Amino acid sequence: MSLLRADGLVKEFGGLRALDELSLSVDRGELVGVMGPNGAGKSTFFNCVSGVVAPDSGRVTLNGEDVTGDSPELLARAGMVRTFQLTRELETMTVRDNVRLAAPDQPGERTVPALLHTDSMRERERQVRERADELIEAFELGHLADEYSSNLSGGQRKLLELARVLMLEPELLLLDEPFAGVNPTLTREIADRIRDLNDEGMTVVVIEHELETLTELVDRLVVLQQGSLLVEGEPEAVLSDERVIDAYLGE
Numbered sequence: 001m002s003l004l005r006a007d008g009l010v011k012e013f014g015g016l017r018a019l020d021e022l023s024l025s026v027d028r029g030e031l032v033g034v035m036g037p038n039g040a041g042k043s044t045f046f047n048c049v050s051g052v053v054a055p056d057s058g059r060v061t062l063n064g065e066d067v068t069g070d071s072p073e074l075l076a077r078a079g080m081v082r083t084f085q086l087t088r089e090l091e092t093m094t095v096r097d098n099v100r101l102a103a104p105d106q107p108g109e110r111t112v113p114a115l116l117h118t119d120s121m122r123e124r125e126r127q128v129r130e131r132a133d134e135l136i137e138a139f140e141l142g143h144l145a146d147e148y149s150s151n152l153s154g155g156q157r158k159l160l161e162l163a164r165v166l167m168l169e170p171e172l173l174l175l176d177e178p179f180a181g182v183n184p185t186l187t188r189e190i191a192d193r194i195r196d197l198n199d200e201g202m203t204v205v206v207i208e209h210e211l212e213t214l215t216e217l218v219d220r221l222v223v224l225q226q227g228s229l230l231v232e233g234e235p236e237a238v239l240s241d242e243r244v245i246d247a248y249l250g251e
Contacts, residue, residue, distance in 0.1 A: 001063075002026060002061075003063060003172055004049065004061070004172055004203075005059075006022060006060055008058040009021070009022045009023070010057045011044050011048055011053065011227075018041050018227050020226065022041065022227060023058075023229065024222060024232070028203055031195070031198040031203075032219070033206050033218035033235070035221060036224035040226065045224070050075060052072060065078070077104070080171070081173060081174070082173070083178065087157040087158060089149040091148065091149050092150070094147060095149055096133075096146065098164055099135055100128055103131065103132070139193060144156065154182055155185075155186030159186070159189070162190070171203060173204045174205050175194065175205070177208055179210045220234065223238060223244050225247050230244065
């Protein structure tokens with residue numbers, strides 16, 4: 001059974017069909033890249049499967065359960081989280097607080113535990129602190145833990161966003177252009193982190209325009225054209241496919 005499956009997704013915006021009967025699946029443990037030019041439907045695909053927008057028709061399943069149209073919050077609880085091309089950190093909070101804020105099931109967010117300050121609440125707070133600090137160190141942001149996130153570079157913000165979504169302990173991670181606007185050194189670092197996560201068992205799907213990094217990173221490459229699946233397979237075979245060359249890469 002596929003971890004994520006999209007069957008016949010259709011999405012239109014003002015008469016423009018962004019997804020046209022798109023069907024594809026992601027197996028547990030895969031590291032998949034999604035490529036295609038602007039207008040190919042990449043972000044719309046992510047938006048439909050992650051609950052940002054509802055498809056006009058078609059079906060999305062996660063772990064075999066129909067989650068079509070479910071909210072991002074419900075999907076996060078079910079194990080699927082995503083990032084966005086433009087990072088969404090809280091700029092007036094520190095790196096450490098940004099990461100801690102993402103932790104689920106914090107009893108201090110509920111009135112009675114917060115007032116009583118129970119033992120379970122203190123234990124959960126300790127767990128959140130420790131996990132946040134582990135992730136901050138793992139992504140080499142420890143020296144910036146007390147910096148406001150507004151002071152970070154573009155690449156550091158990408159690392160922060162990765163650390164933050166991992167506080168949710170997802171099964172499936174959808175990354176929308178994680179290398180966009182990032183210098184080559186941090187691009188390699190982010191790619192290494194993504195590969196490490198996949199090696200540890202996390203399923204990852206990556207949208208990216210930076211083809212060299214993407215094809216070196218992923219195990220399977222999916223190419224979209226005008227909202228439909230054009231070709232998929234091993235990266236080397238996909239990039240040498242005449243349909244891909246004609247549609248995207250030129251002669």
